[in-house]
Amino acid sequence: MENPKILIDTTPLLKDLSGVGYVTYQYAKELQKIYPNTLYYYAWFYSNKLRQRALGNYEKAVNLAKKYLPRPYILTHSAKTAIFNYTLFKEKPDIFIQPNYISFPTFFDIPTITFIHDLSHIRYKEYHPKERMEYFEKYLPKSIEKSTKIVTISEFTKQELINLNLCDEEKIEVIYNGIDPKFRPTTQSEFVSVAQKHNLQYQNYFLFVGTLEPRKNLRNLLAAYLQYLKTTNHPTPLVLAGGIGWRSEHFDDLLQKASNSGYVKRLGYVSEEELIALYGGAKAFIFPSFYEGFGLPPLEAMACGTPVIASNSSSIPEVIGDAGLLIDPHDTKQIRQALxxxxxxxxxxxxxxxxxxxRAKQFSWESAAQKLSNIIEKNI
Known part of the structure; x- marks a missing residue:
């Protein structure tokens, strides 16, 4: 079909970009180059313009709703579904892309491509709020059944779907995430502003990037780092970049202890421009996550010319190959030795x-979008 109308659920772009939101933006940006007649659905409205920034106080409003409304995930899903179906009726797109796991029930037949990034809600239930678990358990199987195609971001996640009898193999396509060309090595002169802002020295800190939550294994990383401090005379500082996630209280004690050492810095959420400089200025990047459907941060670090320490679990070895130092995320001694x-x-x-x-040169968003385009063409 010439110049089909593509509808993409871009709801994740209404808050600060991370994880699924970042992947959604990259696909939407690349697909609009291939399909100029692209429409973006933002949960409460739709538009033919792609947003890159968060929407006002959207995240604050969502958090309030989660706090005070009963069963907020299911209630908001119902509201989004009604608006989504109105969009289908009015705009009549040729195909729908859901980059965020769960497609909406529709009153109209439309080919649907759904992305499933990982199955942590099944493998690591303790890392998710009860309401999120109920939401995924209720809607994900229906979404998989309804979808024309399922896209996973690694062979690992594809195999998990098959092993758990959630999806037939012939329905699944694997497309690896890409790397934005902006992620490249940082010179010392380019690092000056970040160095001044955070009091960092070029090539003289370990870097972790990710939401501070249990799945990212901050507890073992901090425990290993505290051991490292006791066994070296010239410690390299540890920098943590990323917002606070769910159940961060699981490692609050160690985080406080590590911060008191004077060698651990918490930067919170950082912009993409600052993140690139932080990657390129680090002595090494460390990513000891227990479980990932892909693991984009270590690949970004590699694209910035930074050596990587990463877990030998889930999809991470598939992405890193032999280009990183792999460790057992459960073994604090091994993490310390790697440091x-x-x-x-x-x-x-x-x-x-x-x-x-x-290794990083093998991954690009342009290539990923072209593979998605091939799937689109075959299923319209």
Whole structure:
């Protein structure tokens, strides 16, 4: 079909970009180059313009709703469904793309491509609020059944869907996430503003990027780092970039203890421009997450020429290949030893930096969008 009308659920773009929101934006940006007649659905309205910024106090309003409304996920899902169906009726798109797990019930037949990033709500139930669990348990199987195609972001997640009997293999396509070309090595002169803002020294800190929540394994990282501080005379500081997530109280005690050491800095949510500089200015990047459907931060770090320490679990080895130092995320001793290795072995750091740059070049959003376009063409 020539110039089809593509409808994309871009609700995740209404808040600060991270995780699914970031992936949604990258796909929407690339798809509009292929399909100029693209429409964006933002939960409470739709538009032919792609947003890049958060919508006012949207996230604050959502958090209030979650706090005071009974069963907020299900109530908001119902409201979004009604508006979504009105959009279908009025705009008559040719295909719908749901980048965020759960497609809406429709009163009209429309081919639907749904992305499933991971199955942490099944594998690690303790990492999710009860309301989110109820929402996924109720709607995800229906969404999978209704979808024309399911896209996973790794072979690992595809295999999990098959092993859990949630989806037939022939219905699933794998498309790896990409890397924005903006992620590239940072020179020392380019690092000056970040260095001044956060009192950091170029190539003299370990970096973690991600939401501060249990799944990211902050508890073991902080425990290993405190052990590291006891076993070195010249410690490299640890920088944590990312907002506070759900159940951060699980590691609050260690976070406080690590902060009191004087060697741990918490930066909170940072802009993409600042993030690129932080990646490029780090001595090494560490990502000890228990579970990921893909694991974009270590790939971004590699694209910035930074050596990576990462977990040997879930999809992470699939993404990193031999371009990083893989550790058991449950073993604090192994994490500590990896920190020492990166600290002391200049040859290893240079070797992994080169391998990482080569590996990262295999992933691009342009390529990912083209693969998605091929799926679109086959299913309209």
């Amino acid at each position: 020492h290795q990166m600290d002391e072995d200049t040859v290893l750091r240079k070797e992994l930096a080169v391998k990482g740059l080569i």
